[in-house]
Amino acid sequence: MxxxxxxxxxxRKERDKRITIHVALVARAFGAKGMVYSGEQDDKLEExxxxxxxxxxxxxxxxxxxxxxxxxxxxKGTRVHLTFYxxxxxxxxxxxxxxxxxxxxxxxxxxxxxPREFYNISEYNVSVTGxxxxxVAALAVFLHEFLGRSEERxxxxxxxxxxxxxxxxxxxxxxxxxxxxGRKDAGGRxx
Amino acid sequence: MxxxxxxxxxxRKERDKRITIHVALVARAFGAKGMVYSGEQDDKLEExxxxxxxxxxxxxxxxxxxxxxxxxxxxKGTRVHLTFYxxxxxxxxxxxxxxxxxxxxxxxxxxxxxPREFYNISEYNVSVTGxxxxxVAALAVFLHEFLGRSEERxxxxxxxxxxxxxxxxxxxxxxxxxxxxGRKDAGGRxx
Numbered sequence: 001m002x003x004x005x006x007x008x009x010x011x012r013k014e015r016d017k018r019i020t021i022h023v024a025l026v027a028r029a030f031g032a033k034g035m036v037y038s039g040e041q042d043d044k045l046e047e048x049x050x051x052x053x054x055x056x057x058x059x060x061x062x063x064x065x066x067x068x069x070x071x072x073x074x075x076k077g078t079r080v081h082l083t084f085y086x087x088x089x090x091x092x093x094x095x096x097x098x099x100x101x102x103x104x105x106x107x108x109x110x111x112x113x114x115p116r117e118f119y120n121i122s123e124y125n126v127s128v129t130g131x132x133x134x135x136v137a138a139l140a141v142f143l144h145e146f147l148g149r150s151e152e153r154x155x156x157x158x159x160x161x162x163x164x165x166x167x168x169x170x171x172x173x174x175x176x177x178x179x180x181x182g183r184k185d186a187g188g189r190x191x
Numbered sequence: 192m193x194x195x196x197x198x199x200x201x202x203r204k205e206r207d208k209r210i211t212i213h214v215a216l217v218a219r220a221f222g223a224k225g226m227v228y229s230g231e232q233d234d235k236l237e238e239x240x241x242x243x244x245x246x247x248x249x250x251x252x253x254x255x256x257x258x259x260x261x262x263x264x265x266x267k268g269t270r271v272h273l274t275f276y277x278x279x280x281x282x283x284x285x286x287x288x289x290x291x292x293x294x295x296x297x298x299x300x301x302x303x304x305x306p307r308e309f310y311n312i313s314e315y316n317v318s319v320t321g322x323x324x325x326x327v328a329a330l331a332v333f334l335h336e337f338l339g340r341s342e343e344r345x346x347x348x349x350x351x352x353x354x355x356x357x358x359x360x361x362x363x364x365x366x367x368x369x370x371x372x373g374r375k376d377a378g379g380r381x382x
Contacts, residue, residue: 018210022325029322052323088343088356129342130354131220132243134213137331140324144332151320152279163321165279 001147003077003104004032006139009068009118010111011039022136023109024049024062030143030151032107034061038068057159069117077103079122080146082138083110086125093145107142109135192338194268194295195223197330200259200309201302202230213327214300215240215253221334221342223298225252229259248350260308268294270313271337273329274301277316284336298333300326 006027011020016039024035024045035049041064049062065071072079080092108118119125128138144151156162161173197218202211207230215226215236226240232255240253256262263270271283299309310316319329335342347353352364 019213022210022327025322025324026328029320029324029328056322085354085357090340090343091356125357127354127356129220129345130356131216131247131345131347133216133220134327134331136213136325136327137217137220140328141331141335144335149281152281154320154322156322163276163318165282165318165321166276166316 001031001150004143004147005075005104005106006032006035007065007068007072007106007108008035008037009039009108009114011037011042011045013040013042013045016111017042017045019136020045021048023139024060025052026136026140027107027143028052028058028060029154030140031147031154032060032143034063036063036065036068036071038065038071053156055159055161057156057162058154059157069115069121072106072108072118073121075104075106077105078124079106079108080124080126080142081108081110081114081118081122082128082135082142083114083119083125084127084130084132085119086127088130089126089128089142089145092124092126105146107139109139111135192222192341195334195338196266196295196297197223197226198256198259198263198297198299199226199228200230200299200305202228202233202236204231204233204236207302208233208236210327211236212239214330215251216243217327217331218298218334219244219249219251220345221331222338222345223251223334225254227254227256227259227262229256229262244347246350246352248347248353249345250348260306260312263297263299263309264312266297268296269315270297270299271315271317271333272299272301272305272309272313273319273326273333274305274310274316275318275321275323276310277318279321280317280319280333280336283315283317296337298330300330302326 008020008023020037027035046062053060108122128141164172199211199214218226237253244251299313319332355363
């Protein structure tokens with residue numbers, strides 16, 4: 001599966017605390033391998049995300065980056081900027097943007113006032129619906145389509161808890177095991 | 192198109208202000224006809240949602256409800272509860288839950304600690320991914336699949352602003368017109 005990294009721009013600790021953690025958890029649940037974020041560095045955010053991976057498995061990374069434009073510019077793969085202003089998602093997916101090859105995809109998730117330069121360096125500016133709604137939702141629907149609606153089949157190695165699908169509540173917990181052989185993680189790599 | 196109403200449970204004015212507005216805007220952008228919410232009544236939330244419809248069109252409603260369980264119980268159509276614990280979305284969509292007929296669908300979006308009774312009265316408890324993430328994302332992906340990925344084709348009559356799809360920024364504004372004849376709104380009804 002294409003390796004996806006999410007770049008969340010301009011995090012503000014107090015105002016964005018819940019939104020940015022939703023962005024991170026959506027990235028993880030829908031198959032990205034990690035999130036980098038700019039704006040204010042936030043220990044609590046990083047600990048919350050690490051706590052989820054610790055319990056639910058996988059090796060999703062969450063790191064602060066000081067110079068997001070430089071990070072995006074140096075990225076070797078395809079840059080996709082999710083924006084209110086952009087091409088319809090269906091067109092971008094039909095164009096085969098998902099087949100970005102081995103260099104991976106950087107999904108740039110803005111907020112208010114994304115500098116023009118991010119539009120310019122992105123191979124794709126993509127709009128999910130063309131209506132005002134939510135960067136959390138846009139990221140989820142984008143990854144859902146971009147990665148071929150594969151999120152239900154992802155594996156999260158090292159999980160301590162998981163849900164058994166049912167029409168009620170079924171939570172499974174397990175003790176940590178010493179080793180796990182040959183299981184694949186969300187990125188499809190061997191452990 | 193199936194008429195969808197979203198029921199957002201237990202809104203807390205201060206803590207949930209941004210999340211609940213994201214839920215409402217996602218509901219609108221992905222084709223629901225309105226949202227009702229329980230918990231704290233919130234004028235600001237209602238005004239924000241009304242402001243978006245005023246500018247971007249459509250007649251999405253947003254109303255407070257005091258007794259959400261009673262509201263859900265009395266609902267005549269199909270109840271779908273989005274929960275971390277539930278059947279995989281793909282299975283529910285494959286079962287044709289979308290063909291709910293003329294009585295519409297109530298999508299129940301919880302938060303922390305949804306009372307058991309909401310699980311019990313729902314025809315479907317649906318999990319989007321089975322991993323912890325975001326009710327905003329779950330609602331978006333659910334509506335995207337449930338309504339046949341139709342969100343890009345929705346009309347929002349009476350819009351004053353809309354985006355023209357492009358690989359950059361293109362915003363269209365128009366003066367209000369006196370009348371609009373025969374255009375269809377998001378719910379497919381004549382004006």
